[in-house]
Amino acid sequence: MIWAGDIISKFPNFQISKFMLEVKNLHAKVEDKDILKGINLSVKAGEVHAIMGPNGSGKSTLSAVIAGNEHYEMTEGEIILDGEDISEMAPEERAHKGIFLSFQYPVEIPGVSVTNFMKTAINESRKAQGLEEMPANEMLKLIREKSELLEIDRKFLSRSLNEGFSGGEKKRNEIFQMAMLEPKLAILDETDSGLDIDALRIVANGVNKLKSENNAVIVITHYQRLLDYIVPDFVHVLYQGKIVKSGGKELAYELEEKGYDWIKSEN
Amino acid sequence: MSKYTEDDLKVELENKEYEYGFYTDIESETFPIGLSEDIVRAISLKKEEPEWMTEWRLEAFRAWVQMTEPDWANVHYTKPDFQAISYYSAPKKVDPSKTLDDVDPELLAMYKKLGISLDEQKKMNNIAMDIVVDSVSVATTFKKTLAEKGIIFCPISEAIKEHPDLVRKYLGTVVPQKDNFYAALNSAVFSDGSFCYIPKGVRCPMELSTYFRINQAGTGQFERTLVIADEESYVSYLEGCTAPSRDENQLHAAVVELIAMDGAEIKYSTVQNWFPGDKNGKGGVFNFVTKRGLCEKNAKISWTQVETGSAVTWKYPSCVLKGDNSVGEFYSIAVTNNFQQADTGTKMIHLGKNTKSTIISKGISAGKSQNSYRGLVQISGRADNARNFSQCDSLLMGNNCGAHTFPYIESKNPSAKIEHEATTSKIGEDQVFYCNQRGIPTEKAIALIVNGFSKEVLNKLPMEFAVEAQKLLEISLEGSVG
Numbered sequence: 144m145i146w147a148g149d150i151i152s153k154f155p156n157f158q159i160s161k162f163m164l165e166v167k168n169l170h171a172k173v174e175d176k177d178i179l180k181g182i183n184l185s186v187k188a189g190e191v192h193a194i195m196g197p198n199g200s201g202k203s204t205l206s207a208v209i210a211g212n213e214h215y216e217m218t219e220g221e222i223i224l225d226g227e228d229i230s231e232m233a234p235e236e237r238a239h240k241g242i243f244l245s246f247q248y249p250v251e252i253p254g255v256s257v258t259n260f261m262k263t264a265i266n267e268s269r270k271a272q273g274l275e276e277m278p279a280n281e282m283l284k285l286i287r288e289k290s291e292l293l294e295i296d297r298k299f300l301s302r303s304l305n306e307g308f309s310g311g312e313k314k315r316n317e318i319f320q321m322a323m324l325e326p327k328l329a330i331l332d333e334t335d336s337g338l339d340i341d342a343l344r345i346v347a348n349g350v351n352k353l354k355s356e357n358n359a360v361i362v363i364t365h366y367q368r369l370l371d372y373i374v375p376d377f378v379h380v381l382y383q384g385k386i387v388k389s390g391g392k393e394l395a396y397e398l399e400e401k402g403y404d405w406i407k408s409e410n
Numbered sequence: 411m412s413k414y415t416e417d418d419l420k421v422e423l424e425n426k427e428y429e430y431g432f433y434t435d436i437e438s439e440t441f442p443i444g445l446s447e448d449i450v451r452a453i454s455l456k457k458e459e460p461e462w463m464t465e466w467r468l469e470a471f472r473a474w475v476q477m478t479e480p481d482w483a484n485v486h487y488t489k490p491d492f493q494a495i496s497y498y499s500a501p502k503k504v505d506p507s508k509t510l511d512d513v514d515p516e517l518l519a520m521y522k523k524l525g526i527s528l529d530e531q532k533k534m535n536n537i538a539m540d541i542v543v544d545s546v547s548v549a550t551t552f553k554k555t556l557a558e559k560g561i562i563f564c565p566i567s568e569a570i571k572e573h574p575d576l577v578r579k580y581l582g583t584v585v586p587q588k589d590n591f592y593a594a595l596n597s598a599v600f601s602d603g604s605f606c607y608i609p610k611g612v613r614c615p616m617e618l619s620t621y622f623r624i625n626q627a628g629t630g631q632f633e634r635t636l637v638i639a640d641e642e643s644y645v646s647y648l649e650g651c652t653a654p655s656r657d658e659n660q661l662h663a664a665v666v667e668l669i670a671m672d673g674a675e676i677k678y679s680t681v682q683n684w685f686p687g688d689k690n691g692k693g694g695v696f697n698f699v700t701k702r703g704l705c706e707k708n709a710k711i712s713w714t715q716v717e718t719g720s721a722v723t724w725k726y727p728s729c730v731l732k733g734d735n736s737v738g739e740f741y742s743i744a745v746t747n748n749f750q751q752a753d754t755g756t757k758m759i760h761l762g763k764n765t766k767s768t769i770i771s772k773g774i775s776a777g778k779s780q781n782s783y784r785g786l787v788q789i790s791g792r793a794d795n796a797r798n799f800s801q802c803d804s805l806l807m808g809n810n811c812g813a814h815t816f817p818y819i820e821s822k823n824p825s826a827k828i829e830h831e832a833t834t835s836k837i838g839e840d841q842v843f844y845c846n847q848r849g850i851p852t853e854k855a856i857a858l859i860v861n862g863f864s865k866e867v868l869n870k871l872p873m874e875f876a877v878e879a880q881k882l883l884e885i886s887l888e889g890s891v892g
Contacts, residue, residue, distance in 0.1 A: 210847050214839065238849035250844045254862025263858055264848040271849070303862070320848065 180384035196381035241327030311342030347372030470597030569605035603633035639674035668703030691749025694721025707733030728757035746779030
């Protein structure tokens with residue numbers, strides 16, 4: 144009989160990963176242009192990480208590659224979610240495993256209501272887990288609960304997905320979807336772009352309400368101001384496809400004060 | 411685990427077989443191939459028709475012989491050899507007096523495969539059905555319930571015998587025998603179809619439904635449908651169509667005539683899923699159909715169609731808005747994939763004053779298919795204050811298909827108001843990825859986007875058929891994205 148404890152004592156390097164997400168030496172390109180050049184990032188449950196950086200540093204590419212967008216080619220490295228390498232998985236499988244991406248530019252799907260879209264998404268996830276479709280009354284209850292939590296007018300939910308939505312409505316709709324799908328890991332890609340301060344506050348409050356010990360959030364942003372509302376545990380600075388600096392939330396303030404030229408001059 | 415790409419999806423879908431492509435082994439009686447006056451007489455005789463009917467058919471046949479097949483449509487195919495087709499095929503053991511319980515068990519098994527168990531239909535859907543297999547009407551359910559309201563719903567062959575006055579008065583009044591090549595052919599050789607009469611002021615309490623199926627090889631199917639809604643009556647009518655997969659092309663040339671008298675309303679819905687041919691364009695049904703409705707004063711005719719099948723479709727359900735204040739509507743979804751070709755649309759002929767028509771056409775093209783909308787809006791000199799609104803939207807999937815719009819507008823009245831809107835869009839990779847990211851696989855994502863695109867039309871279908879039509883759209887689309 145071999146005990147787990149024996150194995151761990153014999154192989155001191157062996158441990159069950161304490162990280163929810165581990166990105167190791169990630170390289171990716173789009174149309175022959177190298178964008179990510181060796182990203183390392185580890186995120187634990189309950190943490191909020193911010194990724195900042197100047198335009199064109201690869202922030203959105205990083206989120207797209209983690210979510211599995213096939214427009215980007217991952218050339219090297221690993222993406223590990225709960226100890227499992229997901230880098231070969233289709234985007235929907237990653238979603239089923241709990242990855243959620245809040246899009247910088249959410250797309251419009253005419254004729255498909257927000258409710259219908261969410262119903263389809265939830266039931267596809269359940270199907271992948273071998274579960275029955277969610278009964279209609281349960282679905283309605285969930286919708287009511289989440290729309291109340293995020294203070295969303297339910298009339299909004301019968302509109303066609305993102306069609307004719309204002310910038311603020313689009314981002315709120317993304318957060319509503321996040322609430323409905325209850326992901327393990329949510330990546331918010333430039334959620335603050337195009338939002339006025341009131342909309343920003345509403346969206347950030349929504350994210351804070353959804354945060355728990357069991358999930359993690361990666362906030363991708365150009366500016367510090369969102370981080371006043373969603374306070375990160377760690378801040379990473381991405382520049383030319385690499386994380387060039389990591390620190391606590393104070394790093395965001397330092398960046399705000401000194402500007403990205405400070406990073407550029409150091410690298 | 412390897413990635414499931416759009417290419418994989420494409421391969422999977424291409425290999426997915428036509429779901430209704432089964433052939434049922436029922437003993438049938440089929441006429442020798444070819445068409446002549448003798449064959450026309452034989453059909454008429456076989457159906458024990460009165461003399462006037464035989465003469466009517468012969469008149470049509472003589473006209474047909476003089477006509478040439480039209481070639482103005484945006485479709486290309488090898489013209490059928492009309493002498494190589496058998497013009498009559500009937501499942502044996504048909505006895506019109508028998509009840510549902512006596513129907514050939516093999517036929518019943520076929521209905522089950524089609525997803526239309528008669529028992530179920532009877533109990534659950536409150537739909538009266540007439541089923542036409544090959545050329546003969548096999549079972550009409552609910553006849554008794556309808557008869558209580560004075561509604562006649564029966565095979566047209568039966569109507570010719572039992573209600574000759576009605577048939578004689580209205581047959582060919584909306585689509586004359588010599589209307590066009592295929593209508594003339596149909597008039598000469600039609601062997602069955604459905605007949606429906608709704609008396610004055612009666613609101614038909616259930617959906618009336620006809621199911622057409624071509625089963626025998628080498629046969630043509632020529633149904634004739636005649637729906638008469640008397641003054642202030644209402645009826646909703648649905649037809650569904652399937653055929654087995656075969657290598658050779660099967661011919662289908664139907665004629666549907668609708669008559670809506672003063673204040674009457676007819677809603678006519680079609681879910682057409684004839685065999686579209688295989689992925690290389692082999693086989694499939696040639697669907698050359700003439701459908702037209704006549705609206706008297708204050709009447710309304712609404713055509714709704716979901717066209718997913720057939721190798722070649724040539725079909726323009728139309729409304730003649732003869733009476734003042736009459737209304738015509740046309741809602742259409744036409745899906746083409748692989749090598750399918752569709753040239754479909756409508757004609758709205760405004761003759762009366764204050765007549766109104768609406769055209770909503772949604773074309774979805776995938777694979778190497780060609781999808782054309784062809785529509786005519788005609789406003790006559792005396793049609794004061796006529797109004798038309800047309801909207802033609804096309805959705806493209808992939809780079810090898812085509813969408814075409816041919817709108818014709820002829821107005822002879824300066825008070826007419828005619829609007830035409832058209833859009834063309836493509837399913838974007840970004841839309842698909844967005845769905846994928848929310849956990850929706852590509853195939854389902856496409857179905858969702860297509861359903862959204864078609865929603866305005868799907869909403870017009872009776873509830874239970876909207877669900878069926880949605881499923882059909884999903885099955886039919888074998889396109890890739892990008």
